[in-house]
Structures are given as structure tokens and as C-alpha cells.
Amino acid sequence: MSAPIYDKVALIGLGLIAGSMAHAMRRGGLAGTISGFARSAETRGTAREIGLVDEVAETAAEAAEGADLVILAVPVGAMGAVAAEIAPVLKPGATVSDVGSVKQAVIAAVGPHIPDGVHFVPAHPLAGTEHSGPRAGFAELFDNRWTILVPEGADRAAAARLERFWTGLGANVEEMDAAHHDLVLAVTSHAPHLIAYTMVGVADDLSRVTDSEVIKFSAAGFRDFTRIAASDPTMWRDVFLTNKEATLEILGRFTEELFALQRAIRTGDGEQLFDYFTRTRAIRRGIIDAGQDTAAPDFGRSGRTGGQK
Amino acid sequence: MSAPIYDKVALIGLGLIAGSMAHAMRRGGLAGTISGFARSAETRGTAREIGLVDEVAETAAEAAEGADLVILAVPVGAMGAVAAEIAPVLKPGATVSDVGSVKQAVIAAVGPHIPDGVHFVPAHPLAGTEHSGPRAGFAELFDNRWTILVPEGADRAAAARLERFWTGLGANVEEMDAAHHDLVLAVTSHAPHLIAYTMVGVADDLSRVTDSEVIKFSAAGFRDFTRIAASDPTMWRDVFLTNKEATLEILGRFTEELFALQRAIRTGDGEQLFDYFTRTRAIRRGIIDAGQDTAAPDFGRSGRTGGQK
Known part of the structure; x- marks a missing residue:
């Protein structure tokens, strides 16, 4: 040493x-x-x-x-x-x-x-x-x-x-540089965290679906959101209050795209949905190739992911 | 046997x-x-x-x-x-x-x-x-x-x-019953998947942040979204087209809540953010208690989560 x-x-x-x-x-x-x-x-x-x-x-x-x-x-x-x-x-x-x-x-x-x-x-x-x-x-x-x-x-x-x-x-x-850092993190971390917090909050609010159902059937995708949304509340409050501009910009773009996909669902535009979902697969491949994750499949019991700033 | x-x-x-x-x-x-x-x-x-x-x-x-x-x-x-x-x-x-x-x-x-x-x-x-x-x-x-x-x-x-x-x-x-199933799944699976697909698409679109940056720094929360968004495009196209009503209802509520949190960020309402983030932690606790995940911390290398229908 x-x-x-x-x-x-x-x-x-x-x-x-x-x-x-x-x-x-x-x-x-x-x-x-x-x-x-x-x-x-x-x-x-x-x-x-x-x-x-x-x-x-x-x-x-x-x-x-x-x-x-x-x-x-x-x-x-x-x-x-x-x-x-x-x-x-x-x-x-x-x-x-x-x-x-x-x-x-x-x-x-x-x-x-x-x-x-x-x-x-x-x-x-x-x-x-x-x-x-x-x-x-x-x-x-x-x-x-x-x-x-x-x-x-x-x-x-x-x-x-x-x-x-x-x-x-x-x-x-x-x-x-600081401004670029804040934008990159807004995309890769801050906006995803706020979105995860929101989705978990929605599930909790929905009176026709009980909390116990949400918890029981969480392995169906929702579980990853809850892990992200379990992170320290004080830390995250401060992140959003202090990286306000970049976070709001990314959330604005996110909402825009979400509306476009919602419209595709409403109008039954299967081709738009299929193309969009195909494109996002490539990004996943890049992350595995970059060594920031593995290709090992998960079947919901390892619980070893998320909540990172 | x-x-x-x-x-x-x-x-x-x-x-x-x-x-x-x-x-x-x-x-x-x-x-x-x-x-x-x-x-x-x-x-x-x-x-x-x-x-x-x-x-x-x-x-x-x-x-x-x-x-x-x-x-x-x-x-x-x-x-x-x-x-x-x-x-x-x-x-x-x-x-x-x-x-x-x-x-x-x-x-x-x-x-x-x-x-x-x-x-x-x-x-x-x-x-x-x-x-x-x-x-x-x-x-x-x-x-x-x-x-x-x-x-x-x-x-x-x-x-x-x-x-x-x-x-x-x-x-x-x-x-x-079938209608309740479709609503429960819209909350725990279908809406989270569409949201993950959307966030990954936004990251890919943002010209001021390169794809390689998104991939490199994905461990900061975004990685979980990409895993969910790597699922089979045909299957998911059909899910959204055939569970249209429940998915759009949940996405509508999600957007409403997201707007409320965006407003809290814009106006600097730290208390609202803190309270929201504190509430979502309890749901996570329930999922661990229900045995649908473990409390083991993740630090981004196991890659064993997500993409579940």
C-alpha cells in the first residue's frame, strides 16, 4: 500500500x-x-x-x-x-x-x-x-x-x-463543467427520480386499487419505480429545488413525448408505438456494452438495483 | 413426483x-x-x-x-x-x-x-x-x-x-375479474412501462446530452428505466392498444400529479416535495415485507431487475 x-x-x-x-x-x-x-x-x-x-x-x-x-x-x-x-x-x-x-x-x-x-x-x-x-x-x-x-x-x-x-x-x-453536469444529471437521474416518485404516489392514491394489490403485484414493472422512489427525501427535495431549470426542461420534454404516445394509444397507432419501443431497446444494449449493467435477466427476487443519485 | x-x-x-x-x-x-x-x-x-x-x-x-x-x-x-x-x-x-x-x-x-x-x-x-x-x-x-x-x-x-x-x-x-385485473395491471405494469419507454426516448432525443453520456452515467437512476424499456416491442404495442382505457386513465392521473410536483419545484415548495417523497418510502417498505423484493442495496452492477409484464 x-x-x-x-x-x-x-x-x-x-x-x-x-x-x-x-x-x-x-x-x-x-x-x-x-x-x-x-x-x-x-x-x-x-x-x-x-x-x-x-x-x-x-x-x-x-x-x-x-x-x-x-x-x-x-x-x-x-x-x-x-x-x-x-x-x-x-x-x-x-x-x-x-x-x-x-x-x-x-x-x-x-x-x-x-x-x-x-x-x-x-x-x-x-x-x-x-x-x-x-x-x-x-x-x-x-x-x-x-x-x-x-x-x-x-x-x-x-x-x-x-x-x-x-x-x-x-x-x-x-x-x-457545472452547467453541463446539471443537464446530464437531470436526464439520467433527476427527472427519472421525480417520475418514479410520481408513479408511486399515483398508485397509492388510486382508491379502486388497494395498496395491498399494488404491493402484491409490484413485480410487474412497478417495483423498480418504488426502489428509486425510496431514496432519501431531504436529499431529493434539495436536488429538485437546486437543479430546477434543467429538471423542469427535461420534464417538459418528457411530458410532450408522453402526450404523443398517449395520443398514439388513443388513436390506435400501433406502428408509432412499435417504432418507439424498438428504438429504446438500442439504448439498453449500449448500457450493457458500456459495462454499467449486465445482460443477466431478472426475475424479481434479487432486489439489487436503483435509488441512485 | x-x-x-x-x-x-x-x-x-x-x-x-x-x-x-x-x-x-x-x-x-x-x-x-x-x-x-x-x-x-x-x-x-x-x-x-x-x-x-x-x-x-x-x-x-x-x-x-x-x-x-x-x-x-x-x-x-x-x-x-x-x-x-x-x-x-x-x-x-x-x-x-x-x-x-x-x-x-x-x-x-x-x-x-x-x-x-x-x-x-x-x-x-x-x-x-x-x-x-x-x-x-x-x-x-x-x-x-x-x-x-x-x-x-x-x-x-x-x-x-x-x-x-x-x-x-x-x-x-x-x-x-377481468376489468379489475386490467386496472391493477395498468397501475403496476402498463403505465410504468410506457413511462419508462418515454423517458428513455427523451434521453435519446436530447441533442445537448450525447447518447454516450446517457449510457455512461446511466447508473444514476436511468438504468432501471432502460431495462424496463428493453422489453418486447410487439407485446407492449398490443398491451397498450388493448388496455387503452385503463392505461390512459392512469396516465392521466400520473400527468396530473407530475404537474403538481413540477409546480412545487417551480415555486420552490420544498415541504410539498419532502412530504410526497416521504410517503412513497412506505410503499417500498410494504413491497419488501410482502416478499416481492429484498432490502439488499444495489450498487449498479448486478443488473437483475425489470422488464416484467
């Missing part, structure tokens, strides 16, 4: 992502010491109990003090306040990064608090499960997944070091 | 469902002989090559002749024509059933062709994968899944025998 990439890493927030980072840092020997902080006393207690990090601090500033890398792993809506709180103790030459699902809003909220001489390199690991909390993490979460770095003019050496760190956590790294 | 439930079973259509039935019948010793027919010569050739059934016939009537149970396993839109073709050779006392995802339309199309003295007991196994064709089947497909019987006044003894057959294939069986 080579030398740690950072002597001290501070995790602000101790949920699924930060917890998985702690496990993966230890696996890879990437950090000398890991400190951590969570706003909830219960989460801090659990983190101490399971030894999630080396030191659980009582404030974000205490955790961040002296750290060479500080990771903001709180909901996007809370990042600005956390950045303001830790700003005074940040070590010169340190790197501040985050794991937020939205980048333009994080940069706007966090950027102004970063002192001169501290590097801010936003990041977004595209990994997750529908579970949350300090016990949900595991070392393999980032393996062969993508982490998007959004350096936006940050110091190149600091960005390259953070890239080595993420590679050490198991991820593939790609750089992108 | 006990005696077969039917001496001769005929499978009209040799795709994923029929193929899985053949494997599961053999596993359970449920049939004396299995005959099969598929419209495509290529499919018949493959079925012979892999020994999918005991005898591959050259016409549907040849396969159905003398059978104690005939299963119509063709797209819903083709069921009426197949029923007309086999009607003259159906053995008195035989049972005709199907595996269509829609029940009212199948009853309307098939029912009139069924001769006196032959029992028609429609059925729908809620199982599938995104794969299709004669090589896609496997014996475990129906294990612990639900099969819905829609006897609608059929002979009770014939319905009870078909129920024993499906139980032998591994399924849990429940009876329902």
Missing part, C-alpha cells in the same frame, strides 16, 4: 456516501486520519459505535480543522451554511470538495465562503443505493462507477490530487 | 413465457407431453435444436390437436386469430388458457371461438424479464410470483385444475 493521498480527511455528514468513502479510504489506505461530523447526535453516536471514522467531532469546524481534504456530504441545501461554518478553520492549501448531485447551486452556495489559499474542487460520485444513514455505507459503492469532477478553474494540482483520491476509492473520473 | 396434471399441453407461441413454462413443467412433471408451435420458422428451428418441447408442430392446429391444455402465448393482438385457427381441433373437455397481460380484450377476442364443451380460463403470470425468444426461458421464472386467473364463470373444476398447474409451475395464484 502506498502513502496516503491526504494526511487528514474530514467528512462533514455521515450518511451513505460519506460512510462508503470512509470504508473505501481504509480499504485503499488513502487517508492518514479520518474525522467526521454529523448534525444529528444519534448519527454521531452510531458512527462512534461502529467506528465509522477515526474521530467523531462535535462540530463541523472541529472536524474540518487541520484537514487536508474536507468533503461536504450533506444535502445540497445545507452546503452553504456548512461552508460558512468551517471557513474560518480551513488550513491553507487544503482542498474542499463535496458529493452533491447538483453542481451550479453548490458552487454558488459554497464558493463565496472558501478562503484564499484553499482549493475548492466540486465533485459528484454517481453512486448510491436507496438506503441512507451511517450504517448504509460499504467500501465497494464507488467501484467502477463514475465520479464527475467540476474543477471550474480550480488549481490543477489540487484537482489532479482529488482525482487520484477518487480513483483510489474505486471510481472512474471524468471532468465536466 | 406425482402424476401429470395434463396428459398433453400445447404451447402456442414459444417465447420467454412459453419457454419458461416448458422448463417448469418438466421440473414439476406437470405434463405427459408438451407440444409447441411458433409462427416464425426460425423460432421453431431453435426450439427443436434446444429441445424446448417434446414436439414442435408446423401449425397451431397440429400442436393443439388432442391437447388437454392449450396455452395461447402470443401477443395479445394475435390471440383471436390463433383461437379461430385451433378451434376446430380442440378436444372436448380440454382447457384453453392464455398468458396475456390484458384480460378484457383477450376474452373478447378468444371467447367467441371456444367451442361448447371446451373450458376457457384466461390467466396472466406476472413474471418476465426484458429478454424474449425461445432461448430466454428458465424454469424458475414463476417461482413465488403471482399468476392471476380470470375464470369469469368458467367451469370450477377446470379452473381448479389450472390453478394446481400454475402452483406446480411455482406461482402463487389469485383470482380476479
Whole structure:
């Protein structure tokens, strides 16, 4: 094992992502010491109990003090306040990064608090499960997944070091600008999540079909939606509020296309439906070829998918 | 192993469902002989090559002749024509059933062709994968899944025998009337599939986000949609055209709710979003408790979900 990439890493927030980072840092020997902080006393207690990090601090500033890398792993809506709180103790030459699902809003909220001489390199690991909390993490979460770095003019050496760190956590790294990141994620993640939440809500509302029927017969396609829709509500509220524009744009296009397909159903235009459904198969093939999924068939018992940001 | 439930079973259509039935019948010793027919010569050739059934016939009537149970396993839109073709050779006392995802339309199309003295007991196994064709089947497909019987006044003894057959294939069986079946499936399967197809189509259309980006970053939620949207285009075209009313009703409600959530995003109503997302978590919990999925987290590599009718 080579030398740690950072002597001290501070995790602000101790949920699924930060917890998985702690496990993966230890696996890879990437950090000398890991400190951590969570706003909830219960989460801090659990983190101490399971030894999630080396030191659980009582404030974000205490955790961040002296750290060479500080990771903001709180909901996007809370990042600005956390950045303001830790700003005074940040070590010169340190790197501040985050794991937020939205980048333009994080940069706007966090950027102004970063002192001169501290590097801010936003990041977004595209990994997750529908579970949350300090016990949900595991070392393999980032393996062969993508982490998007959004350096936006940050110091190149600091960005390259953070890239080595993420590679050490198991991820593939790609750089992108913030606006493009937010659009790509609106398509691949944010809009699909809102749609899944909506469909699950509709099923729950429909009085002529009981909840128990919905649950019992969920394997018929609906189950995948419920898994996506089980993700952390606070995190997702913040995603939609902070990536408003791109999400609404994609949802607008989605609605337009859905209306076209609804009209095809209503008018009995089988050819349009068949052509549409044939086209979407090719995309699936591409995802399997890209190694982001397997072609193994599912028959509804493995339950190993979804809920990723 | 006990005696077969039917001496001769005929499978009209040799795709994923029929193929899985053949494997599961053999596993359970449920049939004396299995005959099969598929419209495509290529499919018949493959079925012979892999020994999918005991005898591959050259016409549907040849396969159905003398059978104690005939299963119509063709797209819903083709069921009426197949029923007309086999009607003259159906053995008195035989049972005709199907595996269509829609029940009212199948009853309307098939029912009139069924001769006196032959029992028609429609059925729908809620199982599938995104794969299709004669090589896609496997014996475990129906294990612990639900099969819905829609006897609608059929002979009770014939319905009870078909129920024993499906139980032998591994399924849990429940009876329902045709209209309710079509509504329940519109919620749990048909609307989710159309929504998934639509979202995948939108991603493919968006010129500012490349297909390769969509594919690369699909693990962020979108991947589940592509799996659902990779299912057989002919089958799904027919589902939407024949369960038009219920599907359009559910899609109408879905659009209504989606608009409400879009408005909440636009106006920044975080509370509404948070409450909505919290409610949908409970449904997920119910599905895990009902044994239709597991709580195991996924991190995007197992690929074992979806595409079920």
C-alpha cells in the first residue's frame, strides 16, 4: 500500500456516501486520519459505535480543522451554511470538495465562503443505493462507477490530487463543467427520480386499487419505480429545488413525448408505438456494452438495483 | 413426483413465457407431453435444436390437436386469430388458457371461438424479464410470483385444475375479474412501462446530452428505466392498444400529479416535495415485507431487475 493521498480527511455528514468513502479510504489506505461530523447526535453516536471514522467531532469546524481534504456530504441545501461554518478553520492549501448531485447551486452556495489559499474542487460520485444513514455505507459503492469532477478553474494540482483520491476509492473520473453536469444529471437521474416518485404516489392514491394489490403485484414493472422512489427525501427535495431549470426542461420534454404516445394509444397507432419501443431497446444494449449493467435477466427476487443519485 | 396434471399441453407461441413454462413443467412433471408451435420458422428451428418441447408442430392446429391444455402465448393482438385457427381441433373437455397481460380484450377476442364443451380460463403470470425468444426461458421464472386467473364463470373444476398447474409451475395464484385485473395491471405494469419507454426516448432525443453520456452515467437512476424499456416491442404495442382505457386513465392521473410536483419545484415548495417523497418510502417498505423484493442495496452492477409484464 502506498502513502496516503491526504494526511487528514474530514467528512462533514455521515450518511451513505460519506460512510462508503470512509470504508473505501481504509480499504485503499488513502487517508492518514479520518474525522467526521454529523448534525444529528444519534448519527454521531452510531458512527462512534461502529467506528465509522477515526474521530467523531462535535462540530463541523472541529472536524474540518487541520484537514487536508474536507468533503461536504450533506444535502445540497445545507452546503452553504456548512461552508460558512468551517471557513474560518480551513488550513491553507487544503482542498474542499463535496458529493452533491447538483453542481451550479453548490458552487454558488459554497464558493463565496472558501478562503484564499484553499482549493475548492466540486465533485459528484454517481453512486448510491436507496438506503441512507451511517450504517448504509460499504467500501465497494464507488467501484467502477463514475465520479464527475467540476474543477471550474480550480488549481490543477489540487484537482489532479482529488482525482487520484477518487480513483483510489474505486471510481472512474471524468471532468465536466457545472452547467453541463446539471443537464446530464437531470436526464439520467433527476427527472427519472421525480417520475418514479410520481408513479408511486399515483398508485397509492388510486382508491379502486388497494395498496395491498399494488404491493402484491409490484413485480410487474412497478417495483423498480418504488426502489428509486425510496431514496432519501431531504436529499431529493434539495436536488429538485437546486437543479430546477434543467429538471423542469427535461420534464417538459418528457411530458410532450408522453402526450404523443398517449395520443398514439388513443388513436390506435400501433406502428408509432412499435417504432418507439424498438428504438429504446438500442439504448439498453449500449448500457450493457458500456459495462454499467449486465445482460443477466431478472426475475424479481434479487432486489439489487436503483435509488441512485 | 406425482402424476401429470395434463396428459398433453400445447404451447402456442414459444417465447420467454412459453419457454419458461416448458422448463417448469418438466421440473414439476406437470405434463405427459408438451407440444409447441411458433409462427416464425426460425423460432421453431431453435426450439427443436434446444429441445424446448417434446414436439414442435408446423401449425397451431397440429400442436393443439388432442391437447388437454392449450396455452395461447402470443401477443395479445394475435390471440383471436390463433383461437379461430385451433378451434376446430380442440378436444372436448380440454382447457384453453392464455398468458396475456390484458384480460378484457383477450376474452373478447378468444371467447367467441371456444367451442361448447371446451373450458376457457384466461390467466396472466406476472413474471418476465426484458429478454424474449425461445432461448430466454428458465424454469424458475414463476417461482413465488403471482399468476392471476380470470375464470369469469368458467367451469370450477377446470379452473381448479389450472390453478394446481400454475402452483406446480411455482406461482402463487389469485383470482380476479377481468376489468379489475386490467386496472391493477395498468397501475403496476402498463403505465410504468410506457413511462419508462418515454423517458428513455427523451434521453435519446436530447441533442445537448450525447447518447454516450446517457449510457455512461446511466447508473444514476436511468438504468432501471432502460431495462424496463428493453422489453418486447410487439407485446407492449398490443398491451397498450388493448388496455387503452385503463392505461390512459392512469396516465392521466400520473400527468396530473407530475404537474403538481413540477409546480412545487417551480415555486420552490420544498415541504410539498419532502412530504410526497416521504410517503412513497412506505410503499417500498410494504413491497419488501410482502416478499416481492429484498432490502439488499444495489450498487449498479448486478443488473437483475425489470422488464416484467
